[in-house]
Amino acid sequence: MKPLRIGLAGLGTVGIGVIRLLRENADLITARAGRPIEVVAITARDRTRDRGVDLSTMRWHDSATAVAQDPEIDVAVELIGGSEGPAHDMVLTALERGLPVVTANKALVALHGDSLSRLSSEKNAPLLFEAAVAGGIPAIKLVREGLAADRLLSVGGILNGTCNYILTEMRATGRDFTDVLTEAQAKGYAEAEPSTDVDGWDTAHKLAILAGLAFRPIAFNTLSVQGIRDITATDLKFADELGYHIKLLGMARQAENGNVAAWVRPCLVPAKAPIAAVEGVFNAVSTQGVFSGPMTISGRGAGEGPTASAVVADLIDLARGTAIPVWGTTSVSPAADCASLADLNSAFYLRLNVQDRPGVMAELTSVLRDHDVSVHFVSQHDAATGCADLTIITHQVPEKAIHAAATALAVLPVVTGKPLVLKIEDAFA
Amino acid sequence: MKPLRIGLAGLGTVGIGVIRLLRENADLITARAGRPIEVVAITARDRTRDRGVDLSTMRWHDSATAVAQDPEIDVAVELIGGSEGPAHDMVLTALERGLPVVTANKALVALHGDSLSRLSSEKNAPLLFEAAVAGGIPAIKLVREGLAADRLLSVGGILNGTCNYILTEMRATGRDFTDVLTEAQAKGYAEAEPSTDVDGWDTAHKLAILAGLAFRPIAFNTLSVQGIRDITATDLKFADELGYHIKLLGMARQAENGNVAAWVRPCLVPAKAPIAAVEGVFNAVSTQGVFSGPMTISGRGAGEGPTASAVVADLIDLARGTAIPVWGTTSVSPAADCASLADLNSAFYLRLNVQDRPGVMAELTSVLRDHDVSVHFVSQHDAATGCADLTIITHQVPEKAIHAAATALAVLPVVTGKPLVLKIEDAFA
Numbered sequence: 001m002k003p004l005r006i007g008l009a010g011l012g013t014v015g016i017g018v019i020r021l022l023r024e025n026a027d028l029i030t031a032r033a034g035r036p037i038e039v040v041a042i043t044a045r046d047r048t049r050d051r052g053v054d055l056s057t058m059r060w061h062d063s064a065t066a067v068a069q070d071p072e073i074d075v076a077v078e079l080i081g082g083s084e085g086p087a088h089d090m091v092l093t094a095l096e097r098g099l100p101v102v103t104a105n106k107a108l109v110a111l112h113g114d115s116l117s118r119l120s121s122e123k124n125a126p127l128l129f130e131a132a133v134a135g136g137i138p139a140i141k142l143v144r145e146g147l148a149a150d151r152l153l154s155v156g157g158i159l160n161g162t163c164n165y166i167l168t169e170m171r172a173t174g175r176d177f178t179d180v181l182t183e184a185q186a187k188g189y190a191e192a193e194p195s196t197d198v199d200g201w202d203t204a205h206k207l208a209i210l211a212g213l214a215f216r217p218i219a220f221n222t223l224s225v226q227g228i229r230d231i232t233a234t235d236l237k238f239a240d241e242l243g244y245h246i247k248l249l250g251m252a253r254q255a256e257n258g259n260v261a262a263w264v265r266p267c268l269v270p271a272k273a274p275i276a277a278v279e280g281v282f283n284a285v286s287t288q289g290v291f292s293g294p295m296t297i298s299g300r301g302a303g304e305g306p307t308a309s310a311v312v313a314d315l316i317d318l319a320r321g322t323a324i325p326v327w328g329t330t331s332v333s334p335a336a337d338c339a340s341l342a343d344l345n346s347a348f349y350l351r352l353n354v355q356d357r358p359g360v361m362a363e364l365t366s367v368l369r370d371h372d373v374s375v376h377f378v379s380q381h382d383a384a385t386g387c388a389d390l391t392i393i394t395h396q397v398p399e400k401a402i403h404a405a406a407t408a409l410a411v412l413p414v415v416t417g418k419p420l421v422l423k424i425e426d427a428f429a
Numbered sequence: 430m431k432p433l434r435i436g437l438a439g440l441g442t443v444g445i446g447v448i449r450l451l452r453e454n455a456d457l458i459t460a461r462a463g464r465p466i467e468v469v470a471i472t473a474r475d476r477t478r479d480r481g482v483d484l485s486t487m488r489w490h491d492s493a494t495a496v497a498q499d500p501e502i503d504v505a506v507e508l509i510g511g512s513e514g515p516a517h518d519m520v521l522t523a524l525e526r527g528l529p530v531v532t533a534n535k536a537l538v539a540l541h542g543d544s545l546s547r548l549s550s551e552k553n554a555p556l557l558f559e560a561a562v563a564g565g566i567p568a569i570k571l572v573r574e575g576l577a578a579d580r581l582l583s584v585g586g587i588l589n590g591t592c593n594y595i596l597t598e599m600r601a602t603g604r605d606f607t608d609v610l611t612e613a614q615a616k617g618y619a620e621a622e623p624s625t626d627v628d629g630w631d632t633a634h635k636l637a638i639l640a641g642l643a644f645r646p647i648a649f650n651t652l653s654v655q656g657i658r659d660i661t662a663t664d665l666k667f668a669d670e671l672g673y674h675i676k677l678l679g680m681a682r683q684a685e686n687g688n689v690a691a692w693v694r695p696c697l698v699p700a701k702a703p704i705a706a707v708e709g710v711f712n713a714v715s716t717q718g719v720f721s722g723p724m725t726i727s728g729r730g731a732g733e734g735p736t737a738s739a740v741v742a743d744l745i746d747l748a749r750g751t752a753i754p755v756w757g758t759t760s761v762s763p764a765a766d767c768a769s770l771a772d773l774n775s776a777f778y779l780r781l782n783v784q785d786r787p788g789v790m791a792e793l794t795s796v797l798r799d800h801d802v803s804v805h806f807v808s809q810h811d812a813a814t815g816c817a818d819l820t821i822i823t824h825q826v827p828e829k830a831i832h833a834a835a836t837a838l839a840v841l842p843v844v845t846g847k848p849l850v851l852k853i854e855d856a857f858a
Contacts, residue, residue: 021579021720024580024719025578025579025719025720028580028758029577029578031758031759031760032577032758032759033577034759130575136718136721136724137575137724138570138571138574138576141567141570141571141574141575142567142570142571145567145570145574145742145745146559146567146570146571146742147567147738147742148458148461148462148741148742149450149454149458149461149737149738149739149740149741149742149744149745150450151454151457272706273706274703274706274707274727277703277705277706278703289565290453290454290734291446291450291454291565291734291737291738292565292728292729292734292735293728293729293734293735294728294729295565295566295727295728295729296728297571297724297726297727298703298724298725299721299722299723299725300721300722300723303722305719305720305721305722306720306721306722308578308720309576309578309579309720309721310721311578312577313574313575313576313577313578313579315578316574316577317574317577320751320752320753321750321751322749322750322751324749328461329457329461330460330461330463331460
């Protein structure tokens with residue numbers, strides 16, 4: 001049987017994982033795909049490095065673009081990463097040729113999904129990217145195929161294993177962010193330059209893709225993104241006492257008039273919700289559909305094995321003849337700005353460091369009242385001498401009200417340090 | 430654009446749900462499928478009943494087979510149920526014609542998957558059955574497409590919402606099986622004839638399908654099936670105290686020499702495992718893959734909306750041109766007997782009702798020792814006057830050893846009532 005011939009660029013962890021997986025499961029993959037899948041052409045920055053697998057049967061090219069131009073390949077696989085440069089060039093070159101593309105590149109799809117989707121459709125060349133969201137979890141297939149019949153109300157979840165690991169460790173050990181981050185870096189769970197992960201950008205890329213599939217493509221620069229640097233071990237402890245865990249979530253919801261409300265930020269989720277049990281480097285994607293109801297899938301969101309599994313699943317789809325439009329629909333809207341969050345209602349967690357003296361509580365709650373923020377629960381915890389931590393759970397209030405109130409509270413002399421506002425996410429209640 | 434024309438048999442909850450869903454989401458479905466999907470021919474037992482939806486535009490046939498023979502349909506949808514009779518006839522008739530079939534019929538696929546798979550392949554007519562396992566959860570797509578690249582080690586989970594509801598209620602309220610079953614029947618969560626659910630057969634049908642996709646088709650009559658009738662509220666309480674929940678699981682694992690070890694039975698799962706948080710009528714499917722690692726998906730396993738969502742997702746797949754073999758592979762093995770469980774090692778929970786008098790513990794533990802059952806933990810709870818409940822957690826022992834020990838214990842004069850043996854499932858640890 002004629003094999004499906006792969007040209008692969010990028011021989012890092014995932015690239016080598018793909019080659020290893022294709023070899024180790026060759027029989028099974030051939031039977032499932034209906035034909036063998038073989039990597040025939042490759043490239044990477046360093047040709048000489050020993051990567052622990054035999055690459056001698058593959059044609060070596062000097063650039064990713066050259067791989068995409070190889071006349072003897074049927075699919076281009078892009079595992080270089082980065083939204084611009086060689087990765088972008090390779091994908092464009094392949095699609096221009098009408099060649100199907102598989103990529104694990106979340107930034108590329110999040111930022112260029114609009115133009116790539118048009119090109120893929122014009123050239124009738126599928127662009128698949130299962131590995132771009134939540135690693136081994138088939139989150140893309142879940143939304144684009146499994147839930148294709150349903151109108152979704154929300155999609156999102158825990159999309160970054162590094163942040164989830166850090167928050168899990170902080171909660172388990174009571175240690176603070178910087179301390180746990182340093183350890184995560186030593187263990188290889190976090191990058192030396194951690195900003196992409198801990199400031200929420202990686203989550204944002206994945207969320208933009210999920211939102212594009214569930215609703216419509218969104219303009220990435222209008223997405224509201226907040227990371228986990230401001231979360232303290234104390235916040236995790238207070239949340240625990242109130243029956244919540246804190247998770248960095250990326251969430252998108254259908255808003256009024258066809259718009260999408262989307263955000264990335266640490267949220268409180270009920271301790272009993274399945275997503276709260278998703279710990280460590282695991283990821284989870286939840287959907288809420290009109291007909292399908294709530295659904296959650298969890299698993300390994302990164303790493304050689306899971307990511308390679310997702311890349312090769314896409315290759316099997318191509319071998320089987322699957323050809324679904326990039327955003328899962330033939331009538332794609334152009335990328336639109338995210339809806340304003342100002343008027344969205346939610347309950348919030350508000351943590352304030354205050355001077356511990358009589359009358360403080362009255363002063364603070366009057367500010368909240370003046371901003372129409374109705375309080376459901378207040379609790380005071382002693383902190384350092386003369387100081388206290390105050391945690392407040394609000395009733396449902398508009399985002400703009402809680403942020404205005406927090407700004408007003410921040411300038412009060414009795415309030416020391418910046419107030420922390422966290423949304424209580426009720427999609428998992 | 431030419432619509433995909435559906436002939437549908439069975440206008441119960443799911444059938445009406447499919448018609449409603451196709452209407453309510455018509456625009457979205459057309460865009461995702463690339464063409465409209467329309468039900469043009471129908472049948473059901475009672476033509477006159479008002480089902481609350483307008484069926485006037487559809488051709489009425491006198492039998493399911495007649496629907497399958499309608500020359501003006503592109504797909505036959507079987508929503509009658511039952512492994513034999515009209516459902517089986519309809520599916521055979523359609524496949525013989527080379528017509529794609531979508532069904533929600535778990536018994537049909539579990540019992541006749543072997544012959545239907547051959548016919549589907551011979552006639553080049555896809556047979557899709559996403560709704561047959563775990564309702565709205567795309568468990569079939571997860572295993573057959575999402576994890577197509579990976580070699581799975583195990584697959585299974587909570588596959589019956591009725592049993593999970595009953596166990597959840599028993600645990601929450603301390604009430605016993607019969608009491609909660611009666612209430613579930615009154616609420617419509619359990620059938621008047623509950624055996625299919627509570628004795629594990631429905632779970633067994635679904636498990637057989639998952640095992641066929643993950644490993645190879647299994648001979649249904651060799652599957653080990655045990656229901657939840659013997660579980661008492663006390664067992665749930667004891668399990669709780671030991672850090673476990675009790676769930677009715679269907680599990681299949683790769684065994685030696687290409688065989689599949691599979692069973693349906695109530696098991697103890699760690700309280701902290703994500704699957705333990707799956708409560709009430711929810712279902713969950715977990716996989717463990719060599720490359721993909723552990724994965725769990727949970728959601729609504731039954732009901733009009735979720736099941737209709739799964740049926741129509743299959744229709745969209747067909748409209749998109751998807752054509753995957755029944756068992757996800759072009760080299761299907763014939764159905765094989767399940768592997769014997771006798772030599773499989775596991776930890777077990779053993780609950781005994783005993784006379785409360787000196788020396789009992791020594792007598793019991795010596796029986797266990799004689800059967801090479803090594804005890805990890807014993808706990809005695811007072812029951813009625815003169816009686817006690819004894820719970821024992823074993824170390825890893827072969828199944829045959831624990832069952833031989835339980836049989837020997839059952840005949841001791843000090844043991845009153847039948848000992849209960851439950852596996853502690855470590856797939857979720």
